[in-house]
Amino acid sequence: MSQTLLARTTAADRGPRLSSAKRAETAATVLLLALLIVAPTFVSRSTVNDLGQAVCLGLFAISFNLLFKYSGLLSFGHAAFFGFAAYAEALLLQSWPGLPLPLLVVGTVLSTAILGLLLGQVCVRRSGAYFSMTTLTIGAFFYAVAFKWQGVTGGTDGLDSFMPQNLLLLPRWSLDNPGTAQTYWLILAILIPAALAAWALLEWTPWGNAVVAVRSNEKRAAFLGYDTHGVKLANFVLSAALAGVAGALWAIDNGFVSTDSVDLSFSTTVIIVALLGGSGWFWGPMVGAVIYIAVSDRLSALTPHWQIFLGLAFVGIVLFAPRGLAGLVQSIWQRVLTRRGRQNV
Amino acid sequence: MRGLRLFRYTLMATAAAVGLHVAAARAADDKPIVFVAAIIESGPFKVTDNQNLAGVRYAVDQINKSGGINGHPIKLDIVDTELNAAATRRKVTDAILNDDAKAIIGASGSDIVNALVSVGQKNHVPVFAFAGEADDMTGARFQPALFRFASNTSMHASAIVYAMKHFYPNVKKVFLLDEDYAFGHESEAGFKAALKTVAPGVEVAGSVFHPRGVADFSPYLQQIQASGADFVLTADWGADLVKLMTQAQSFGLKPRIGGTFVADPEILKGIGNAGIGDIGADVYQPTIDTPENKAFVTAWHTGHAGSDVPWPTASVGKSYITTELAAAIFTKAGSTDFDTVVKTAEGFKLDSIAGPLVIRACDHQVQIGQATGQVVPTNNNPYPFPFIGTAFIAPLSAIAVAPQDTGNPRCSSAAAN
Numbered sequence: 071m072s073q074t075l076l077a078r079t080t081a082a083d084r085g086p087r088l089s090s091a092k093r094a095e096t097a098a099t100v101l102l103l104a105l106l107i108v109a110p111t112f113v114s115r116s117t118v119n120d121l122g123q124a125v126c127l128g129l130f131a132i133s134f135n136l137l138f139k140y141s142g143l144l145s146f147g148h149a150a151f152f153g154f155a156a157y158a159e160a161l162l163l164q165s166w167p168g169l170p171l172p173l174l175v176v177g178t179v180l181s182t183a184i185l186g187l188l189l190g191q192v193c194v195r196r197s198g199a200y201f202s203m204t205t206l207t208i209g210a211f212f213y214a215v216a217f218k219w220q221g222v223t224g225g226t227d228g229l230d231s232f233m234p235q236n237l238l239l240l241p242r243w244s245l246d247n248p249g250t251a252q253t254y255w256l257i258l259a260i261l262i263p264a265a266l267a268a269w270a271l272l273e274w275t276p277w278g279n280a281v282v283a284v285r286s287n288e289k290r291a292a293f294l295g296y297d298t299h300g301v302k303l304a305n306f307v308l309s310a311a312l313a314g315v316a317g318a319l320w321a322i323d324n325g326f327v328s329t330d331s332v333d334l335s336f337s338t339t340v341i342i343v344a345l346l347g348g349s350g351w352f353w354g355p356m357v358g359a360v361i362y363i364a365v366s367d368r369l370s371a372l373t374p375h376w377q378i379f380l381g382l383a384f385v386g387i388v389l390f391a392p393r394g395l396a397g398l399v400q401s402i403w404q405r406v407l408t409r410r411g412r413q414n415v
Numbered sequence: 416m417r418g419l420r421l422f423r424y425t426l427m428a429t430a431a432a433v434g435l436h437v438a439a440a441r442a443a444d445d446k447p448i449v450f451v452a453a454i455i456e457s458g459p460f461k462v463t464d465n466q467n468l469a470g471v472r473y474a475v476d477q478i479n480k481s482g483g484i485n486g487h488p489i490k491l492d493i494v495d496t497e498l499n500a501a502a503t504r505r506k507v508t509d510a511i512l513n514d515d516a517k518a519i520i521g522a523s524g525s526d527i528v529n530a531l532v533s534v535g536q537k538n539h540v541p542v543f544a545f546a547g548e549a550d551d552m553t554g555a556r557f558q559p560a561l562f563r564f565a566s567n568t569s570m571h572a573s574a575i576v577y578a579m580k581h582f583y584p585n586v587k588k589v590f591l592l593d594e595d596y597a598f599g600h601e602s603e604a605g606f607k608a609a610l611k612t613v614a615p616g617v618e619v620a621g622s623v624f625h626p627r628g629v630a631d632f633s634p635y636l637q638q639i640q641a642s643g644a645d646f647v648l649t650a651d652w653g654a655d656l657v658k659l660m661t662q663a664q665s666f667g668l669k670p671r672i673g674g675t676f677v678a679d680p681e682i683l684k685g686i687g688n689a690g691i692g693d694i695g696a697d698v699y700q701p702t703i704d705t706p707e708n709k710a711f712v713t714a715w716h717t718g719h720a721g722s723d724v725p726w727p728t729a730s731v732g733k734s735y736i737t738t739e740l741a742a743a744i745f746t747k748a749g750s751t752d753f754d755t756v757v758k759t760a761e762g763f764k765l766d767s768i769a770g771p772l773v774i775r776a777c778d779h780q781v782q783i784g785q786a787t788g789q790v791v792p793t794n795n796n797p798y799p800f801p802f803i804g805t806a807f808i809a810p811l812s813a814i815a816v817a818p819q820d821t822g823n824p825r826c827s828s829a830a831a832n
Contacts, residue, residue: 370457
């Protein structure tokens with residue numbers, strides 16, 4: 071990729087990035103992450119337990135959204151990467167229970183990224199419905215492998231009895247105690263830096279602009295000198311790696327892995343979560359995951375027909391707030407600001 | 416005068432304090448013990464678990480009516496597993512953290528039971544399983560938190576083969592037909608092992624795995640007919656089993672079917688006479704011919720006439736006995752402490768409506784004979800459709816998995832000792 075062209079694109083995109091909207095987004099990001107970090111100090115243990123699952127699901131939804139928002143690619147098989155990482159980590163831990171946690175996560179994520187690189191070579195050659203169908207096929211393939219390869223994956227019984235024992239700098243901490251701040255903060259300690267790195271890369275570097283440029287007009291980007299295939303592939307790999315982080319943390323949090331984590335319906339759930347939270351904001355899917363877990367758990371306790379209500383709520387959001395809940399909050403906030411401005415005039 | 420008033424106030428305050436103390440003590444004595452039941456409450460498999468939930472609820476009602484667990488009533492928390500392991504893990508953990516649940520009762524699906532065991536092990540809460548038959552749960556993957564009343568795949572397969580020998584003593588060749596996934600493969604291995612030990616003269620004429628959800632069984636029925644088999648053994652369930660049984664009748668298949676899940680009214684009520692002559696087995700059948708079970712069946716029907724489950728089923732019986740077993744263990748333990756409960760449960764004996772049972776100490780697998788039966792016309796059974804006739808019990812000695820064969824290291828050392 072030519073440095074001159076990249077610099078030009080960057081310069082063109084820098085202007086709006088410094089806008090007040092960008093500052094508000096950054097402030098919202100800081101607020102969201104701070105809330106997630108301090109949550110265990112003021113919520114119950116069961117809520118912390120739910121939050122642990124929600125942030126893993128949220129990171130998975132963010133990884134999906136890297137493709138959807140930044141590359142305009144709708145993946146129907148993203149659980150393949152999530153599930154692959156979860157199974158990889160379980161198998162690693164069953165073989166080497168004393169593997170240090172950081173090494174374990176890095177190994178899992180690297181292997182998922184390599185898988186992303188291999189599959190991405192095929193997937194990103196097409197866009198639109200063709201890309202979606204290819205990812206759907208890949209998702210179905212990975213589900214079949216998990217379902218049928220009983221000797222390795224445990225088939226429908228799944229894998230259990232694994233838990234990282236070696237936490238290196240935190241010898242007194244344990245992941246064996248669910249619902250405690252220790253488990254949750256350990257998850258966040260890996261999750262937040264990973265998500266922040268992806269956020270910074272896509273929102274604050276020229277490379278992020280390149281990804282958006284390719285999405286906006288691939289032909290023009292190619293004429294400008296971008297290796298459009300390379301840019302899309304790199305974003306695909308980044309998305310797979312982030313899904314890998316989410317899958318690895320999910321496996322640690324649950325203490326078992328089953329075919330649910332690679333199921334096609336899980337690939338659908340993550341789309342719902344991302345759109346619910348708002349795919350327009352990098353952190354929107356994280357908000358969506360927290361709301362999805364909270365609402366679905368409470369609804370399922372109230373009525374066996376909870377999925378109907380959840381489905382109706384989703385349809386309502388798509389119809390009346392297509393930018394998701396984050397977009398809804400943003401537009402309300404902008405209206406308030408506009409009204410205040412008028413009053414001041 | 417002032418002193419008298421002071422004395423009166425002091426007396427009233429003391430009486431109030433004593434009253435409050437007594438009330439508080441009584442409240443502490445009556446404090447319920449929370450059992451969490453993991454049940455499929457939504458989606459297409461809800462129908463199956465309606466029976467399990469009915470059994471658990473009935474058991475809890477009966478136990479509470481007779482004084483609860485050492486005076487403590489059981490409070491039942493029901494969580495929807497969604498047939499999803501992660502959701503199950505999250506919701507059951509919440510029930511433990513919020514309500515201080517002391518026992519987990521569940522659940523349909525081996526992966527769901529594994530999730531429950533993971534939660535139970537982490538939180539030190541025992542899991543009492545009425546379903547989830549994978550052998551290795553109490554074998555190589557044994558975890559102390561799990562106590563399984565449901566039989567394992569090997570016991571279940573042995574019971575079917577034992578029943579085949581009883582009802583069809585002239586069978587020489589069998590055909591094995593199973594679904595192509597973990598449970599199907601495990602069941603096929605179970606049938607083969609059972610044939611060697613329970614019916615050594617019977618040979619396997621052929622075997623095939625078919626995809627789950629297959630619409631047309633005719634290719635498999637042709638294979639069965641061509642093999643010359645005179646009996647079919649299968650662990651198919653749900654829609655696959657219904658299609659197999661109805662299409663076998665339309666096809667004119669002569670060999671009868673022995674199926675792990677044949678004795679399920681949800682299967683038999685929709686297939687008319689297609690199942691007559693087929694055999695099934697499970698830990699419990701409503702047709703067990705004992706006074707205790709007959710009384711249970713009558714009492715159940717009296718309380719549930721007009722409901723979705725007017726007669727007890729195998730699932731009802733299993734979930735009922737599992738809950739009864741858990742409560743009996745807690746009662747004997749006199750404590751809800753995990754280690755005490757586990758220690759009490761190992762070797763625990765109970766006279767249940769399915770017969771006497773014992774929890775084997777080394778692998779926590781309940782040891783009990785199995786109720787087998789042949790599908791008979793309507794007038795010979797409690798249901799308004801052909802159902803399993805009077806149960807024939809496959810004795811434990813014929814179907815039990817020897818401790819050293821479980822793959823559980825605790826059992827190997829126990830057997831060696």
